[in-house]
Amino acid sequence: MKTKVTEKGKWERELEVEVPAERIEAAVAKAVKDYQRRLEIPGFRKGKVPLTLVERRYGEAIRQSVVSELLPELMGEAAQTEKLVPAAPPRITKLDYQPGQPLCFVATLDIWPEVQVESYEQLKAARLVHNVSDEEIDRQLKDLQERHATEEQVDRPLEKGDVLIADLQRLDEAGTPIIGERYEERYFVIGNENAPSPEFEEALVGIAAGEERQVHFSYREDLPDKDMAGKQEHFGVQARQVRQRVLPPLDDEFAKKVGESFQSLDDLKQHLSQQLQRQWEYLARQRLRSDLINDLITKNPFDLPESLVNNYLESLHRREQGHQHHHHDHDHDHDHDHDHDHEHEHNEEERGFAVRRLKTFLLIEALRKQTSIEVSDEEFETFIQQRAAEHNLDPEALKRSPRLDDLRQELLEDKIFDFLAQRAEFEEQVV
DSSP states (O other), rough: OOOEOOOOOSEEEEEEEEOOHHHHHHHHHHHHHHHHHHHTTTSTTTTSOHHHHHHHHHHHHHHHHHHHHHHHEEEEEEEHHTTOOSSSEEEEEEEEEEOOOOOOOEEEEEBOOOOOOOOOSSOOOEEEEEEOOOOHHHHHHHHHHHTOOEEEEEEEEEOOOEEEEEEEEEEOOOOOOOOEEEEEEEEEEETTTTTTHHHHHHHTTTTOOOEEEEEEEEEOOOOSSSTTTTTTEEEEEEEEEEEEEOOSSSSSHHHHOOTTTTOHHHHHHHHHHHHHHHHHHHHHHHHHHHHHHHHHHHHHHOOOOHHHHHHHHHHHHHHHOOOOOOOOTTTTTTOOOOTTOOOOOOOOHHHHHHHHHHHHHHHHHHHHHHOHHHHHHHHHHHHHHHHHHHOOOOOHHHHTTHHHHHHHHHHHHHHHHHHHHHOOEEEEEOO
16 A cells, blocks of 8 residues: 655644555455355345346445445554554545545544653652651551440430431421331441431430431531432431440450451551551652652643543543443553544543643653663562562462553553652652
8 A cells, every 4th residue: 555644733644545446346345245145135045146236236335334344454554554653543534435446545643742751850749758646546446446346235315426226217398208218227326427417316316215206407518429418308217226335445355356466455556557657658659759740741841632632531431431441541552433423521620630641651651761761570570479468469360460561560660750759859748
């Protein structure tokens, strides 16, 4: 095939392609034969309709479908010949085809940007410093204590901190029961600071087993469920049981109950302290990376092709809808399903996120090439062993995982961030 490329903009290319007639004719002849084999026309045995009749009656339609099926393949070949990596499915702007003549078409496409990183020294980043306090450890202990609480039925009115077992009946504004909205033996811990409706709980304090109350309340304004937030409700509540929660004493016995590896309460505290320390170190690392990337993007400005951003947003959207397209973020082989006519409206926030992700990827790729940072097989082996140990996995199973390439990419990025961090300017922030 003959190809010719014209630069239309920084990343936009126009690709003219001419495909020899023989190639198209061969594909058409094969399609006509396939069609003949399957064709049933009254008066002929299946598969025995003369080719000339097939050609005369269906030739036009067969040609059109052959051409439209071949186009993506021809497009891919032409792009490869010209060493173009499309950032999104190309758009065909002109198509010229007469039977027996070469097929000519013109496509416009945006290519993946080639980036040069100019500035990566002295990037500015915060180094978060955190000392785990006794209060933090005590809070964690209290959570554990709550989780190991036992309950016993009591014969007294409900107090804060108790558990209530009750039947609920939703009522309308006039207090009439709504059919089909009865909920039996529901379980409530009263006085939880994250309760969906503190008003509901307040209204139940003092109720005793066997007692019935009508409760009018509204949900908290800040609930994540927008339909429920601030909504007013009416319920009839019939108390079945009041239970008292009994917290276990915080002693060595408690520590042993939490985990076999703890011999004493001090062991447990030590463990919680290390766990908190690790969480803070993780946060510090995330913050460091985020700062390095932000500064790298600021110091190396470049524009992305619009279609690349849209295509990325589309693929995220498809993934959210659960179409099991297992693409990696860094795919270059974008699927050619042309559903780009109904682009979803993406808000500024989503667009900003997409631009940042794509720029991050391109800058890291460029740094990898410029600095020749590589992941050796030995390093990768060590990394896999560590990762497997952290998650109690078998290293061999991890090596068979479909996520192996992602792990290698992760290690590569770790190395590139270390490289940047060694040259960065830090500002300590005590948090």
